[in-house]
Amino acid sequence: MDESGGSGQPRSGTDESTERRPDRTAPATDPTRPDPTPSDTAHADSEPENGTEGSQGTDGAGDTGNGSADRPEAQDTTRPEAPQSTSAPADPGTEEGAASGADEPRRPRPDAPTPHDHQATPHLDRTFAHSGTTKGRPPQRPKDPRGGLLMGRPFGVPVYVAPSWFLVAALITWVFGGQLDRVLPELGAARYLVSLFFAVAFYASVLVHELAHTVAALRFKLPVRRIQLQFFGGVSEIEKEAETPGREFVLAFVGPLLSLVLSAVFYGAMQFVEPGTVPGVLLAGLMISNLIVAAFNLLPGLPLDGGRMLRAVVWKITGRPMSGTVAAAWIGRALAVSVLVGLPWLTQSGALGSDAVDNVGMDTVMDALLAAILAAIIWTGAGNSLRMARLREHLPELRARNLTRRAVPVETDTPLSEALRRANAAGARALVVVDADGNPVSLVREAAIVGVPEHRRPWVPVSGVAQDLTDGMRVSAELSGEELLDALRAAPATEYLVVEETGEIYGVLSAADVERAFVKAMARPN
Secondary structure, rough: OOOOOOOOOOHHHHHHOOOOOOOOOOOOOOOOOOOOHHHHHHHHHHOOOOOOOOOOOOOOOOOOOOOOOOOOOEEEEEOOOOOOOOOOOOOOOHHEEEEEOOOOOOOOOOOOOOOOOOOOOOOOOOOOOOOOOOOOOOOOOOOOOOOOOEEEEEHHOOOEEHHHHHHHHHHHHHHHHHHHHOOOOOHHHHHHHHHHHHHHHHHHHHHHHHHHOOOOOOOOOOEEEEEEEEEEEEEEEEOOOOOOOOHHHHHHHHHHHHHHHHHHHHHHHHHHOOOOOHHHHHEEEEEEHHHHHHHHHOOOOOOOOHHHHHHHHHHHOOOOHHHHHHHHOOOOOOOOHHHHHHHHHHHHHOOOOHHHHHHOOHHHHHHHHHHHHHEEEHHHHHHHHHHHHHHHHHHHHHHHHHHEEOOOEEEOEEEHHHHHHHHHHHOOEEEOOOOOOOEEEEEEEHHHHHOOHHHHHEEEEEEEEEEEEOOEEEEEEEEEEEHHHHHHHHHHOOEEEEOOOOEEEEEEEEEEHHHHHHHHHHOOOO
């Protein structure tokens, strides 16, 4: 069974969704905000005289195995609510009194503007080129969440064995061992070693099934995050869906096809061994199990491969992939109900090859439990497929230009309180730190602003609460949908500099604003 994951949702945050509006206020003080994180407070209290925070390299979401690095402080997503208001610097007497304790903070450099220099902003109306030199190292892809024990990377795709596999391996060993005791009683306790070998060989067959999906996806230039072997088989996590119904059909069909081929291979191998021997029993078990895997996955309901094939057919007929998803998902839910009711009934009636009189007691409970688990997996998978389809339909509504906050450029040594005053005056909600030539070098982090007490802001330069810009943190104002999400995932951060195609600064994009717009779009009915 393969699982097309789309491009995933944007990272979480807590800002309110916002558009470019001139009447919004700067990211300043709000007494109702949550307390800042310790790292932000400690950094703000250090009052650096110059320089900016180091921009360290950083999964997700996918298991790509590109190495790992500690995330920078700037990527902390425990962010406060979006700002509502700000204040101009406090009265001079108040500021001097606050600054004159036993722990007297350092004064800004003489050449830096003071909190009371309410002069015109030198670069407020200037257009800045994208070609300016930026600081910091290029970001690395985040370390993606592991899916269990890494077994290898065939075709460059990581294969994980989930912890639940060991449970099902033990269950298969126990059940198959009981069957061997009736067929080959002379094995004694060694039958459990043979059963364990069968469990491993069976999941190797499942891996071949999933590799068929993976190879087809790579052939169609669809990224595959990982393959995971788990309790009920395996999952190939394909990050994007096929572009045409024909490719979708092929992508789904190759898995069951390989299982049928394996079943035929094991059947052919049985002709060369003695029946009733260990090799004969193992080959017969693998032939039957692969046949069951193929037949089960060909059932026409999502999230099974047969459901994806049905989706492709309906997509081809109607011209709308969403119509195919809806049809296959509801048939998948009907299948879930059928499995829940029908599997125990078939077992009890002896239709699956066992005597009805033997199916009592613990066997009845096990059959009902197995049916309930299978039904839950199918029902949940069908619902997830519907949600993912809705996600893809709403992705084009996410446009960087519409979600960008207005930004005010400030020089590196500008006191934080003065920068916030300028942002208020301009109706902006973000600050971009620029060098003497007007080239953007860093972004002031909203979470770090909250960590600076208001009475200390006149003595903290904006560079002390900013994150260095890297190439990955510059995004085009024309990006939308999946392209926008791909750009944000490539360089995880809390804020991004949005630029026009000409390189001019357009504003600042908050990752939390993107998520908020996404959630809002998903809440609307189709």
